[in-house]
Amino acid sequence: MCRTLLIDPDDVELLLGQRVGTPLRKVYHYEPTWGVLGEPWRSQISQLMLGAVPSDAAQPTAN
Incomplete structure (x- = not known):
């Protein structure tokens, strides 16, 4: 955790x-x-701010 x-x-x-x-x-x-x-929540927000993508995040779709 990164306060x-x-x-x-x-x-x-x-x-x-x-x-x-x-x-x-x-x-x-x-x-x-x-x-x-x-x-x-604190860890998830910190990961997002560092550019980490959660393993359960939706992947972008091809156009």
Whole structure:
């Protein structure tokens, strides 16, 4: 599992004007346990981001 590939509400800031950034967690009042992906979703998303194709993925059709 590669945690660094996925972002969470602490990784995103909303800008107000040009100088003030507010973490997404604070803007939407996220609790620390909200929005955490569990397995197998986290691994599957990480594999897709790395370009891995799941074994059960549909193969492209010939035109």
